[in-house]
Amino acid sequence: MTTTIATTHAAEEAHGGPLQVRLAPPERREELRALAASLPRVEIDERRLNDLELFAIGGFSPLRGFLTEEDYRDVVRHMRLANGTVWPLPVTLPVSAETAATLPTHGPIALSYDGQTVALLDLTSRYRYDAREEARLVYRTEDAAHPGVAALYAQGPWLLGGEVTVLDLPERPFAQYRLTPAQTRAIFRERGWRTIVGFQTRNPVHRAHEYIQKCALEIVDGLLLHPLVGATKGDDVPADVRMRCYEVLLESYYPRDRVLLAVNPAAMRYAGPREAVFHALVRKNYGCTHFIVGRDHAGVGNYYGTYDAQRIFETEFAPGELGIVILPFENTFYCRACASMASSKTCPHAEEQHVTLSGTRVRELLRAGQAPPPEYSRPEVARILIEAYREMPTSSQ
């Protein structure tokens, strides 16, 4: 029985209007594949494949394809599409000057991944762009050591914009967790959840995250645990290990009827504040009404202020404009004096009482085959990580 109060807008609609599902209907695929065979062809990378999957299922609504020049400029400079709808990150299709020279200025193009046709692009905009401006405005740094900026600088100097129609995507791992926004929404409805909080993660879930998720869950109907499984930095814990951690955690510590585990095919951009907005809007498309934003959400290194990713929601948008309620959280820890999880907002005790471990220390422990204290990690999760670390090459720890 679910009786929680919608503290907000029900996400009846996707962001900016109805869901934009860009997957070709099955009955048209044959014909479109035949068409694709006769078209100019552009080979895409994994990052763009992640984007195509999100276009296919509507996760990037209201986008119907890669940004055109007009939309691109406004997104980079104002975090909005040309029509004024909030959109914080460029979703673009870069190509080399050589490739650009072989393409028409407009008209249909085939996109292939690993040699296989995956989508059609109705090219309407072929344009050059200023990668340093994008780096500065989107990533807040021009430093090539930033992984998002590095990826940007490695791109070709031309962008192709236009609507996409996805035909076929290669087999991807976690098939049973690749729920589309239409599927998650159907499950939410079926379970009677009217308020749903989304939790973005690209790391194993320790008790700090569990506490944050459960604090939020206490005031909404359900939790969408939505790890990102697209391209990430090489040193993040591999997605399959993280998935096993989530599975065992949910099995042992969460009521089955209050949590849905599904994956977000998006790639990480590490764009900090802007990516926090992006993460929120994508989850709105999946049907979430609330979204958790922690400290330094989607950050990397020291490029962003601790609270920048929370502040951006206040400083850049009108109240209610995003159509999803942001739940901002502090770092949390187990406090021995409180005998509970807490944060600096809820615990008055000295640091000596807090069970906190650096990421480095946790990796050391796990690598040595030792579980972190149970106040830090659930033993079931620690066991999986220990086993994984045993098998991992040292570089990806």
Place this chain on the structure above:
Amino acid sequence: MTTTIATTHAAEEAHGGPLQVRLAPPERREELRALAASLPRVEIDERRLNDLELFAIGGFSPLRGFLTEEDYRDVVRHMRLANGTVWPLPVTLPVSAETAATLPTHGPIALSYDGQTVALLDLTSRYRYDAREEARLVYRTEDAAHPGVAALYAQGPWLLGGEVTVLDLPERPFAQYRLTPAQTRAIFRERGWRTIVGFQTRNPVHRAHEYIQKCALEIVDGLLLHPLVGATKGDDVPADVRMRCYEVLLESYYPRDRVLLAVNPAAMRYAGPREAVFHALVRKNYGCTHFIVGRDHAGVGNYYGTYDAQRIFETEFAPGELGIVILPFENTFYCRACASMASSKTCPHAEEQHVTLSGTRVRELLRAGQAPPPEYSRPEVARILIEAYREMPTSSQ
């Protein structure tokens, strides 16, 4: 440093417009006291004195006095004032038929408590009312065993409506905690809190309440712990004992800069769902942006469904209409398997793992000088209660 995101409307204004502070300015008191001496006089009871205090400080904004007939009818029948503003409970001044007969139909009247003039009433509406209708619509029962209904049936058959001007109130306990809405708002501003959650209570705070408060505090800037100290049922724990419990709890388990303890002078009505709305709006007047509503909030006996006080916010008002975000909570408990506080929404384990005690069992323990388990009550709080129970007559346990 406070960085929480306003998930909602900032409570810039009081409910229905600016704060309505009905305390006479000091420079006019002398003159008004002199005027009062020459006026017809009505003696009021403690409940009405509680109301006058709330009028004086603006806690009942937008009300400027006791309800006139027109407002009364709409409040009872539609939970709104005649002008459409939401107002869920009648705030009325009842008198006996004999008293009514001695009064003019309109014009100024003096109100006295314990023989001392406390306020002027600008009488504009003198009317009879249907107590059974009020009982049925407001309390959802005509049963005289309901304490709110009993108080209603014990009232005189006439109501006096009109604006009040408060002159002097008798000394009241907890003077340092009797903060006015203007004062709490000033403190919130000073501390940089933009989002504040209000917590209504008329009972000692156990760990279940602490957990709920802290869950909410994790997503807002500050907590207003706002116990009600007006008239309550005789068997509730006395307000001074409760205040000592709050003090020791805050001192030991809450960061000083995240919580404000102040008292709400209102009387309890035990009107369940309608009183939950009333509690929320009064806290909005104190500057809260969020308000916690638990199971059976403001309920008594079995007159209300477990979730009625949460549901009313959804069924009776348009989204955003109340201008305060409701945070609905389930009952919570310590779970040994989770090794933390939890609710049925966040814990999957069997009841044997849960530390739950009935109110009766807790009173038994305290009366026997034994502290409930530390997972149920903080030992500091238990000590105060044990001491208090030792001194209390058996009837008020």
